[in-house]
Structures are given as structure tokens and as C-alpha cells.
Amino acid sequence: MGQRLVLDGVGVRFGDAAALEGVTLSVKPGEKLAVIGASGAGKSTLFRTLTRSVALGSGSVTVGGRNLYALSWRELGATRRRVGTIHQAYNLVPELSAGMNAALGEVGGLGRLATLRTLLLGPDAGLSRRVEGALQQVGLGERVRARTADLSGGQQQRVAVARLLVQRPGLILADEPFAAVDPVTAERVMAALLDLNREGATLLVNLHDVAAARTFPRIVALREGRIAFDGEPKDLTDEMLAGIYEGDEKRVQHEEEKLGSRRREPMRVAEGRDGVSAH
Amino acid sequence: MASRPTSPPGLGGAIPRFSWPVSLALLVILGLTGWSAYGVGFDLVELLSGGGAVERFVSEMFPPDLSAATLRATGVGILETFQMSFLGALIGAIVAFPLAALGTREAPTVGMSSVERLLAAIPYHVARFVLNVFRSVPDILWALVFVVALGLGPFPGMLALAVHSAGVLGKLYSETLETVPSRPVEALRATGATELQAFLFGRLPQAMSGFASLTLYQWECNIRSATILGFVGAGGIGQQILISMNLFDYPKVATLVGATIVVVLLVDRFSAAVRRRLMS
Numbered sequence: 001m002g003q004r005l006v007l008d009g010v011g012v013r014f015g016d017a018a019a020l021e022g023v024t025l026s027v028k029p030g031e032k033l034a035v036i037g038a039s040g041a042g043k044s045t046l047f048r049t050l051t052r053s054v055a056l057g058s059g060s061v062t063v064g065g066r067n068l069y070a071l072s073w074r075e076l077g078a079t080r081r082r083v084g085t086i087h088q089a090y091n092l093v094p095e096l097s098a099g100m101n102a103a104l105g106e107v108g109g110l111g112r113l114a115t116l117r118t119l120l121l122g123p124d125a126g127l128s129r130r131v132e133g134a135l136q137q138v139g140l141g142e143r144v145r146a147r148t149a150d151l152s153g154g155q156q157q158r159v160a161v162a163r164l165l166v167q168r169p170g171l172i173l174a175d176e177p178f179a180a181v182d183p184v185t186a187e188r189v190m191a192a193l194l195d196l197n198r199e200g201a202t203l204l205v206n207l208h209d210v211a212a213a214r215t216f217p218r219i220v221a222l223r224e225g226r227i228a229f230d231g232e233p234k235d236l237t238d239e240m241l242a243g244i245y246e247g248d249e250k251r252v253q254h255e256e257e258k259l260g261s262r263r264r265e266p267m268r269v270a271e272g273r274d275g276v277s278a279h
Numbered sequence: 280m281a282s283r284p285t286s287p288p289g290l291g292g293a294i295p296r297f298s299w300p301v302s303l304a305l306l307v308i309l310g311l312t313g314w315s316a317y318g319v320g321f322d323l324v325e326l327l328s329g330g331g332a333v334e335r336f337v338s339e340m341f342p343p344d345l346s347a348a349t350l351r352a353t354g355v356g357i358l359e360t361f362q363m364s365f366l367g368a369l370i371g372a373i374v375a376f377p378l379a380a381l382g383t384r385e386a387p388t389v390g391m392s393s394v395e396r397l398l399a400a401i402p403y404h405v406a407r408f409v410l411n412v413f414r415s416v417p418d419i420l421w422a423l424v425f426v427v428a429l430g431l432g433p434f435p436g437m438l439a440l441a442v443h444s445a446g447v448l449g450k451l452y453s454e455t456l457e458t459v460p461s462r463p464v465e466a467l468r469a470t471g472a473t474e475l476q477a478f479l480f481g482r483l484p485q486a487m488s489g490f491a492s493l494t495l496y497q498w499e500c501n502i503r504s505a506t507i508l509g510f511v512g513a514g515g516i517g518q519q520i521l522i523s524m525n526l527f528d529y530p531k532v533a534t535l536v537g538a539t540i541v542v543v544l545l546v547d548r549f550s551a552a553v554r555r556r557l558m559s
Contacts, residue, residue: 048469053465053468053469077471077472077473078471080469081470082471083469083470083471085466085470087462087466089462091462091466093463094463095484095485095487095488096480096484105470107467107472108471108476110476112475115476119479119480167470169470
């Protein structure tokens, strides 16, 4: 079920600035790994290459044995359907109900007629049951009909997890999924992601929290678009970490705040710096 | 003596209050004002001395004609105006929607060839062109066209409103669609949704309340326009006003104009209240 990933010499440029350069990485099916790095190091861009959401400057990306950037539209759609994403900013459609948002995990698999049916009448019986099950699993069973915009941030992130559960992807890309939610939700989201991984899905998580990243068997660190570390957490020394986060003042501030109080602050990344808002 | 700044202190000191482009723009505006005033024969004396005629006109309007026949004619005219404006807005919205969807620029998909890009741009430009033609021709000109083609009456007036509304709404709809937050749409596409699906489930739901508000506003504008369209024979209360004017029946004109103002204000209030609720 899990998908193998191979990145070979991947380079991505936004105008003059290199977001990724010479990134070579191989991930086995069903593996789980954490990606760390300073703001603007290319973590989000790395994830976007895995769904072909950004133009590739050089190198190649292989997902499940197929060259992602050489696929036809139809094949790309089929490949993307097996990739689940979850973001810091939830990226749900606020006007739709929680249940509809969760059902959208399946939308890529619908034909034209089924798409119209779903648009006008809502998901069919089978999909509805799965949506209800998924929302129950994340503790939102009674909020199926609630407007997503009326849910709290933590609840919205759980809806995003429910969307993953409906989709059952072979590859999960979690882009700072805990940055804007409370610790209880963070734990719950993490547990759900690990469950999916145990069932075979390959799991990649972008993390700002190094302590959380150390719980993963493999850590990949990016610095200025290049891989600065790739290995087990025990080999990641403090000096290396200092080098990875060197010059990232936000990070230093973040750490200082954490020493003062254990409250989690939502991380705000300057527009365009994380490579996602740049489009 | 301490060294002085090299340039002599000019008007406004070291930091000029107005930059050159601003000063130039002011000059241009002044020039245009004088030229236009000359062109239209702007004359305050004439405006003030015309008071007598206006006074006569207004005093002849009172008391307004409140006879049963006039009230019936007013009611029929108002209803007709209302129906024209409503159908015009509705049909305009229905026509505008697909054109707006086509006339919305999507972020270019990664990995598209230049030929594919070109082909994708054709419907966009065609839709934008059609909308521009619909919108830039004023509704009263559309009414003239339809009156010549279909004869007098409210139907050509309604068609004129529909065409103009379609142009205005199409442009505003596509602007709304373009400014909707794109991340949820991207997220859908990244999990394998087709362009159509990403549009229907990601972009459209986020734009719907904006659509409703814009359509209501257009209906409001249509009510105002519909009162004028009668002047070219395209039905509505305007036609009654014109006829009464030509018959020098000023008391009747007063009733018709008064009723028009009341209805326009009512619709204005109603639509503003609904739009406030939509936006919150």
C-alpha cells in the first residue's frame, strides 16, 4: 500500500532564488520520516514536488516507481489520488460542512456524473458512512453537518485528518500539522497519522519541533534548499542542529518563548518565505 | 561659516511637498476642468435665472394626481418595472455564471506545454470579450436595439437589462472567483481532483455568498435603470412618466416619480439588509 519515493538531484527555483538544490532522497514504502529545517529552508517546496505542484528546475521525482513529472494528466490524477496532504493552515473549504470536507478526500475518484450528484445531493450512502466513521474516529462524530468555518482551529485540523482517513492514501505529506493547534489535538492528529503509517502508508512530516522529530526513526534536515542531515535521530548532534537553524531568528525566539512558558504559539511564516504562499 | 547645503532652499524647503508627477497631474486636471466647462457652456447665471421655470414646473406638480385611474397606472407601471428588473437580474446572473467561470484565470498547471497553455487561454479571452461587450454597451442602448428588433413594451426592456446585467455580473463574478483563497483549491488538486472538481468544490463554495450579494446589488441597479428604459419605449414606469410629461400632466408625473422614489428606496433598504447578513 505504501509508496516508494525517489528524488534524484531535485532543484527548484522561484525567480532567482533557489528553493531546492541537488536534493537526493530515497524513501522506502511504509517508512516514516520527519523533515526539519529553518523557515524558508525548502521543506514545503520539497513536499510540493511530490505532488507536482511546483515546476521542477532539474532532477527527477519518482513516486511509486513512476516519474511524476512525465505522467499524463490522467495518470497524474490517479497518482495524486494516492497522496494525502495535511497542512498547518488546514486548507479546508470553510463554507462546506465538516462532512463534505472529509468526503472531498474521495472527490478525485468520482466520475463526471458522480461529481455532479455529490455537488447537488451530497456524497452517496457508502461514502457518507465512511465520512461519518472517519469523523467519529477523530471525535467529531456529531459535527458532520457543522459549517467548517464555525469549527475551532483544532477541530478543523481533525476534519483534515478525517479527510485523510476517507482518502486512505499510500503516501501522506503532513506539512507542519501541529503548528497551529493545541497540544491535545496535536497528539490526536499524530496518533492518527501513525495509525495510517502502521497500516502501510508512507509518512513524511514537516516539523518545527525538533523534540517531536526525534521520535521518528529517520530525520531529514534541510538548510537553504540542500539536505544537511539524513539519518537516525541519535546521530543528529546539537552542533549539527545549531548549523541547521543558524541565522533563523524566529527559531531562537521560539525556543526562548518555550523556555518561558510551555504554551504553543502558532508559527507565522512571512508570506512567500515557506514556498507555499509564494504561488 | 559652516558649509551650506549645495542646493539653494527652494519652494517648500528640502523636502518638496509635491513631487513633479503630482504637480503635473494637478495642472492637467485644472486644464481639463476649464476646457470642459467651456465646452458645456457652464453658466451659473443661467442656472440661477432658470429658477423661475423650475418653480413653475414644480408648483404645477402639486397637488399630485391621486385619482383612481392614475394610481392604477402607477401601480401597473411599478409592478412592470419590478418584474423587468427582477427577471433581468436573474437571467443576467444565469448567463453570467458560465461566462465568469470560463473568464477566470486559473493558476497555470505545472508541466503544461505552451500549446496547452495557448488552448487553455482561448475560452478565457472569448468569455472576457463577450462580457466586455455586454457590459460596456449601456442598458439604454441595448433597450433601443431590442425595441427596434422586437417592438415596444417591457419584454425588450427586460432583455436589455439581462444583457447588461450579464456583462456586469460576469466581470464581478470572475473577480470574486479569482480573489477566493486558493490554498483549499490547491489542496484539492494536490489530492487528485480534476480542474472541474477543484472549481466546483473548492473555488465555487467560497465565492457563493459574494455572488448572492453582487446579484442583489445588480437587481437594485436594474430597478433604477428600468425606470429610465421606458423613455425609449421599453416598458416600465418610465414610459408612463414620458407620456404624462408630453401631455403636460405634471400632477400625474408627481405621483409617478414619487412612487418610483419610494420603491427604489425600499428595494435599496431590503437589499442592503440582506447583503449585510450575507457578508457577516
